[in-house]
Amino acid sequence: MTKGSTLKAIRRFCMACQGGSSRxxxxxxxxxxxxxxxxxxxxxxxPAPPERAGQAGQIEQSDLAGKAGQIEQSEQIEQEGQTEHAELAEQAPCPPIRTVRRFCMACCANLRAEVRACAAREDCALWSFRFGCTPETWRRVKNRRSSPRPLLLPGFKK
Known part of the structure; x- marks a missing residue:
């Protein structure tokens, strides 16, 4: 599955929620x-991360000021850039697969065990994505965790 299939699953869920009407x-x-x-x-x-516009012009002006002024300006620019980036990060939407995970957690009263035991397999278009990853990724992780591991004893080499 790809990102597109996650988006398609969200679309199917919304269509079911609204009675099958795209309008x-x-x-x-x-x-x-x-x-x-x-x-x-x-x-x-x-949104793209904020650029440090005007930094080159400030560096040229700071050559005339002193070393102390130069350090203060660069610290101020960094602080402004960090606050702008934090504001954009709060407004930016998270990836659709993570959004599905958050939705499923909210649906199951924020209990991970309830999400794992969800019985809405036939009714919910988002069921396959409830763990926050694609079904293929989940299968690989599950197989890796449940596969037998070789017994390694001290003093013996593979």
Whole structure:
């Protein structure tokens, strides 16, 4: 499965939620829903990290100031850039697969055991993605964890 299939699963879930009407999905006003941004089944553009615009001009001006002024300006620029980046990170949507995990956790009262034991396999389009990864990744991890491991004893080499 790819990112597209996660988005398709979100779209199928939203269609089922709205009674199969694509017009109602497009007009959905439930902004509190974690899946609201992805209801169209298309990838959301994530904002780029902020650039340090004007830093070159400030460096030229700082040559005239002293070394102390130069250090203060660079610290101030770094602090401004960090606060802007933190604000954008809060506003930026998380990847669709992580959004599905958060939605499933909220659906199961934030209990990981309930998400694992979810019985909505036939009814929920998001069931395959409830662990926050694609089904193929989950199968590989599950097989790796459950496969027999060779017994390694001290003093014996493989």
């Amino acid at each position: 109602q999905v497009a007009a959905c006003e439930d902004t509190g829903c974690a899946l609201h941004l992805y209801r169209s089944g298309e990838q959301i553009e994530r």
